[in-house]
Amino acid sequence: MTRLASILLWGGISALGAGAFGVLALSRGETLSAAWLLTAAVCTYAVAYRFYSKFLAARVFGLDDRRATPAERCNNGRDYVPTNKWVLYGHHFAAIAGAGPLVGPVLAAQFGFLPGTLWLVIGVVLGGAVQDFTILFCSLRRDGKSLGQMAKEEINHSAGITGMLAVLFIMIILLAVLALIVVNALKASPWGLFTIACTVPIALLMGWWMKRWRPGKVGEASIAGAVLLLGALVAGGWVAAQPHLASAFTHTATAITWMMVAYGFVASVLPVWMLLCPRDYLSTFLKITTILVLALAILVILPPLKMPALTPFASLGEGPVFAGKLFPFAFITIACGAISGFHSLVASGTTPKMIARESDARFIGYGGMLMESFVGVMAMIAACTLDPGVYFAMNTTPTGLAQASQVLSQAGFVVTPDIMHQLAAQMGEQTLIARSGGAPSLAVGMAQIFASVSSALGGRTLTALWYHFAIMFEALFILTTIDTGTRVGRFMLQEIVGHVWPRFGETSWYPSVLASSAVIVAGWGYFLYQGVVDPLGGINSLWPLFGISNQLLAAVALCVGTTILIKMGRQRFAWVTLTPLAWLVTVTMTAGWQKVFSADPKLGFLAHAASLTGSTLPGAQRLVFNDRLNTFVALLFMTVVTVLIVTSVREWWLVLSKRKVAVVHEAPFVESAYAAGD
Amino acid sequence: MRLVTDGGSGRQKAAQGGTGWRHALRRMFGMPDYDAYLEHCRAAGHEPPSKGEYLAQFFESKGKGVRCC
Numbered sequence: 213m214t215r216l217a218s219i220l221l222w223g224g225i226s227a228l229g230a231g232a233f234g235v236l237a238l239s240r241g242e243t244l245s246a247a248w249l250l251t252a253a254v255c256t257y258a259v260a261y262r263f264y265s266k267f268l269a270a271r272v273f274g275l276d277d278r279r280a281t282p283a284e285r286c287n288n289g290r291d292y293v294p295t296n297k298w299v300l301y302g303h304h305f306a307a308i309a310g311a312g313p314l315v316g317p318v319l320a321a322q323f324g325f326l327p328g329t330l331w332l333v334i335g336v337v338l339g340g341a342v343q344d345f346t347i348l349f350c351s352l353r354r355d356g357k358s359l360g361q362m363a364k365e366e367i368n369h370s371a372g373i374t375g376m377l378a379v380l381f382i383m384i385i386l387l388a389v390l391a392l393i394v395v396n397a398l399k400a401s402p403w404g405l406f407t408i409a410c411t412v413p414i415a416l417l418m419g420w421w422m423k424r425w426r427p428g429k430v431g432e433a434s435i436a437g438a439v440l441l442l443g444a445l446v447a448g449g450w451v452a453a454q455p456h457l458a459s460a461f462t463h464t465a466t467a468i469t470w471m472m473v474a475y476g477f478v479a480s481v482l483p484v485w486m487l488l489c490p491r492d493y494l495s496t497f498l499k500i501t502t503i504l505v506l507a508l509a510i511l512v513i514l515p516p517l518k519m520p521a522l523t524p525f526a527s528l529g530e531g532p533v534f535a536g537k538l539f540p541f542a543f544i545t546i547a548c549g550a551i552s553g554f555h556s557l558v559a560s561g562t563t564p565k566m567i568a569r570e571s572d573a574r575f576i577g578y579g580g581m582l583m584e585s586f587v588g589v590m591a592m593i594a595a596c597t598l599d600p601g602v603y604f605a606m607n608t609t610p611t612g613l614a615q616a617s618q619v620l621s622q623a624g625f626v627v628t629p630d631i632m633h634q635l636a637a638q639m640g641e642q643t644l645i646a647r648s649g650g651a652p653s654l655a656v657g658m659a660q661i662f663a664s665v666s667s668a669l670g671g672r673t674l675t676a677l678w679y680h681f682a683i684m685f686e687a688l689f690i691l692t693t694i695d696t697g698t699r700v701g702r703f704m705l706q707e708i709v710g711h712v713w714p715r716f717g718e719t720s721w722y723p724s725v726l727a728s729s730a731v732i733v734a735g736w737g738y739f740l741y742q743g744v745v746d747p748l749g750g751i752n753s754l755w756p757l758f759g760i761s762n763q764l765l766a767a768v769a770l771c772v773g774t775t776i777l778i779k780m781g782r783q784r785f786a787w788v789t790l791t792p793l794a795w796l797v798t799v800t801m802t803a804g805w806q807k808v809f810s811a812d813p814k815l816g817f818l819a820h821a822a823s824l825t826g827s828t829l830p831g832a833q834r835l836v837f838n839d840r841l842n843t844f845v846a847l848l849f850m851t852v853v854t855v856l857i858v859t860s861v862r863e864w865w866l867v868l869s870k871r872k873v874a875v876v877h878e879a880p881f882v883e884s885a886y887a888a889g890d
Numbered sequence: 891m892r893l894v895t896d897g898g899s900g901r902q903k904a905a906q907g908g909t910g911w912r913h914a915l916r917r918m919f920g921m922p923d924y925d926a927y928l929e930h931c932r933a934a935g936h937e938p939p940s941k942g943e944y945l946a947q948f949f950e951s952k953g954k955g956v957r958c959c
Contacts, residue, residue: 289931
C-alpha cells in the first residue's frame with residue numbers, strides 16, 4: 213500500500229471513529245442505534261492496534277524475531293510448543309474471557325451507556341491491552357515464568373510472597389462473586405436449575421468417554437456433550453411446565469448456595485479428567501460459539517439503545533444497582549473488558565510457553581485484550597437494549613427500588629408489575645424482579661436480540677429458550693471458573709503451608725487435598741453466603757470488592773512491568789505502564805476508602821455497621837459482623853498493594869539513582885532456528 | 891524462511907487431508923494431541939510414553955491452568 217493510500221485509509225478510520233464518538237456524546241433524548249457504539253469501538257481498536265501496539269512492540273519492548281522463544285528452546289511437545297499465532301490467539305482468548313466482561317458492563321449500565329463504553333474502549337487501549345502485552349513480553353523473555361516468580365526475581369523476595377498472597381485473597385473474593393451471580397440467576401428457576409444440574413452428569417459422561425471409553429477423543433466427547441446439553445435445555449422447559457417436577461427444581465438462594473459449596477468441594481477433590489476438564493471443553497466451545505453468534509446477531513439487527521447516555525445516578529451516587537458515584541465506581545465495576553489483573557496470570561501462564569516468535573506477542577497479548585473489550589461492548593449493548601425501568605427492576609431488591617423510585621420516575625424509567633409479569637412469562641420464569649448480578653438482565657437482552665433474528669421461526673417460545681440458553685451459557689463458564697479457581701487456590705494453599713509442613717505441600721496426598729479444598733471452599737462459601745442473605749442483594753457490597761481486588765492485581769502486574777522496563781534501561785518509555793498504574797491506584801484506593809469510610813450507610817461498610825448497632829432487626833448482628841469483615845478485606849487488599857508499590861518505587865529509585873546495579877533476569881539470547889535465512 | 895509452527899499453515903495442511911485444521915482446533919481448545927506428541931518425540935529422539943500415560947499427564951497439567959473471570 214502506498215504511503216498516501218495508508219494515510220487516507222487510517223485518516224478515514226480515525227475520522228469515522230471520532231464521528232461516532234461525537235454522535236454518542238452529543239445526542240440527548242433520542243434513541244440511538246447500537247451501530248454507533250460498535251463503530252466507535254472498532255475504529256478505536258483498529259487505530260490503537262495499528263499504531264500504539266506497534267510502537268510498544270518496536271520501540272518499548274524491542275521485540276526481536278531472531279531471538280528464540282521459550283516454545284522453541286524448551287519445546288517438549290506438551291507445555292512448550294511453538295504454535296501458530298491465530299491458533300494461540302483463540303487459545304489465549306478462551307482463557308482470558310469469562311463472565312467478567314459480560315457482567316461488569318451490565319452493572320455499569322446503571323450510569324447510562326456512555327461512561328462504561330468510554331472506559332471499556334479507552335481503558336483497554338491504554339491500560340488493559342498494555343498490561344497483558346507487557347506481562348506476556350516479560351514472561352516470554354523469562355522462559356514463561358509466572359507473575360509471582362517475576363515479582364520475586366525483579367523486585368525482591370517479599371514482593372513475590374506479597375503478590376502470591378494477594379492472588380490467593382483475590383481469588384477467594386472472585387469465586388464468591390461469580391458464584392453469587394449463578395445463585396441469583398438460578399433461584400426459583402426450575403428451568404435454569406434443571407439445565408445446569410444436567411451439566412454435571414453430562415460432564416462426568418464426557419470424562420469417562422475421553423479417558424476410558426475412547427481415550428483422547430475429546431472432540432467426539434465434546435460434540436456428544438453439546439448435543440446432550442441442548443437436549444437438557446429443551447427438556448428444562450418441559451420440566452418447568454410440570455408442577456410436581458418443577459417443585460423439585462425450585463429452590464431458594466440459600467439452598468442453591470449450599471449446592472454450589474458442595475459442588476465446588478467435590479470438583480476440587482475429584483480427579484481432574486472426571487469433571488473439570490470435560491466441563492472446561494464444553495464451556496470453551498459454548499463460549500466461543502455464543503460470542504460469535506451474539507456479535508453476528510448484533511451486527512445484523514443493530515438494536516436501538518433504550519438506556520440514555522447518562523442516567524441521574526452518574527452524579528447522584530444513589531444507584532439502586534450499586535452505591536457510589538461514577539468516579540470511581542464505574543472504573544472498578546468494569547474490570548475485565550477494560551483492564552483485568554487476572555489476565556496477568558494467563559499472560560504469564562500457558563500463553564508465553566506457546567509463542568513461536570516474539571512479534572506474535574503483539575497480536576496475542578494486545579489484540580486478544582481488544583477482543584475481550586469488544587465482548588464487553590456487546591454486553592453493554594445487550595443491557596442497554598432493555599427498557600430502563602425493566603433493567604432497574606431486575607437489578608435491585610424491591611426495597612432498593614422503592615428507595616430510588618423518585619429518581620427513577622423523574623428520569624422516566626417507569627415499570628409496572630404487569631410489565632414485569634409479562635416479561636417473566638415471556639422468558640419462561642416465575643419472576644424477574646430482583647434478579648441482581650447482571651446475568652439475568654444480560655440473558656433477557658441476549659434473548660431479545662437472538663429472538664429478533666429468529667422471530668420467523670417461533671417467536672415467543674424461542675424467546676424463553678434463548679433466555680435459558682443465555683443463562684446456561686453464563687452459568688456454565690462461571691462454574692468452570694469456580695472449578696479451576698478452587699483447584700488453583702488449593703494448590704496455592706498447599707504450596708504456602710508446604711513451606712512449614714512439607715507433607716502438606718504434596719498435591720496428591722489426600723488428607724492435604726481434602727483439607728486445603730475445604731479451606732478454600734469455606735473461604736469463598738462464606739462470602740457467598742453473606743452476599744445471598746444480604747438485604748441489599750449482595751452484589752452491592754461484593755462486586756465493588758471484586759472490582760477493587762482485580763484492579764489492584766493489575767496494579768501489581770504493572771509494577772512488575774515498570775520495574776522490568778526500568779531495569780532494561782527503557783525508563784524513557786516507563787510512562788506506558790506508569791500511566792495506567794497511576795490511574796488504577798487512584799481509582800482503587802479512592803473506591804476502597806469510600807467503601808470503608810463513607811458516611812453514607814448505603815456506601816460505607818463502617819457507616820452501615822454503625823446504622824445497625826443496637827438494631828433489633830433479625831440478623832442485624834450478622835450484618836454488622838459482615839460489614840466489619842468487608843472492611844478488613846478491603847483494607848487488607850489496599851495494604852498489601854501499597855506495600856508492593858512502595859517496594860517497587862524503592863527499587864526504581866535505587867536503579868535510577870545508580871545506587872543499585874540493574875540486573876534483569878532474562879533468559880540468555882539464543883538465535884532462533886526459524887529466523888535463519890530470513 | 892517461512893516459520894512452520896504446530897497447528898498452522900492452514901490451507902496447505904488442510905489440502906493434505908484436514909490434519910492441519912484438526913491439530914489447530916485441538917491446540918486452540920487445549921485438547922490432547924497424542925499423534926503430534928509422538929511426532930515431537932520422534933524428532934527429539936525421546937522414548938514416547940503410552941497414550942494412557944500421556945493423557946493422564948496432559949489432563950493433570952491442564953487442571954493447574956488458570957481461567958480468568
